[in-house]
Amino acid sequence: MGREVSESCIDSLLTEMVSTYCNRFYANKPELAARRIEAIGYQVGHQLSERYTMDRPRFSDHLEAIKFICKDFWSELFKKQIDNLKTNHRGTFVLQDNRFRWLTRMSIDQSPENGASEDTSIMADNKAVQSMHLYFPCGIIRGALSNLGIPCAVSADISNLPACSFVVRIKA
Amino acid sequence: MIVCVAVVGYQNNPLYIQSFTDADDALKLHHIVHCSLDVVDERVNNPKKSGPTLNETFLGLLYPTENYKVYGYLTNTKVKFILVTTDLDVRDADVRNFFKRFHAAYVDAVSNPFHVPGKKITSRTFAERVSTIVKSFGLSSVG
Secondary structure (H helix, E strand, O other): OOOOHHHOOOEEEEEEHHHHHHHHHHHOOHHHHHHHHHHHHHHHHHHHHHHHOOOOOOOOOOOHHHHHHHHHHHHHHHHOOOOEEEOOOOEEEEEEEOHHHHOOOOOOOOOOOOHHHHHHHHHHHHHHHHHHHHHHHHHHHHHHHHHOOOOOOEEEOOOOOOOOEEEEEOOO | EEEEOOOOOOOOEEEEEEEEEOOOOOOHHHHHHHHHHHHHHHHHHHOOOOOOHHHOOEEEEEEOOOOOOOOEEEEEOEEEEEEEEOOOOHHHHHHHHHHHHHHHHHHHHOOOOOOOOOOOOOHHHHHHHHHHOOOOOOOOHHH
């Protein structure tokens, strides 16, 4: 098998998808656009987890499933593993990727030395657009985990690009 | 000869069930598949195996009846595959191989973006692929 996908095509497709949902379909309702994009990611994650868990024994606990997401699943998607996994052992996991592939093409905010007021507004705007691009990977993680029998909520944090951390909260 | 295969979702909802007999015993076969679900649950909740075979997807022979042998397979996503055969001596490797190919066909079917998760699999391609796999079952051991 070993089919390949062009990386730049995927990058462009994702960018275009986010922009279409945010600027055309739901131009005035960013929450709705976010929810739709997350739902697409959910379906993708759902289907991918089915494929990537094919040749492995079943997971015995949550941690094992999360580890699978961090190692094998991430390697299949991004050709690298999650760099850091933290947990409070009570159902919250933080998955940190120091160089998240889908954010590497984004312009990083310059250090706020200029200090002008218009800059801060642009920065806030940038942040909003960047976080919009993270609903898709969040959905992928949530879809994969819920298909493995772990209902959860996933959010993303981009305080220092291009590092990105995903927070997984497992619903009791 | 395989007389029936089934895919059962994680809530024990039937996703695909197909019998391969000429006789009118579909109802009986469906009943056998239904009964096997309890055995699957029992196997999973009270694992007797240990070591590397623990949590293996292939569950082995679930139970033999007078005329049939029922095999099970449970994926990571809690989807069950059931195989009912009339063969009396079946090689384990053949069944494993069958489930492997069946699983691949299933994954391809649910990866279809138009397939709704948790709903019955209506894909004609899947049905054709399954019947090919069923027909080729055990042929390797004959040759």
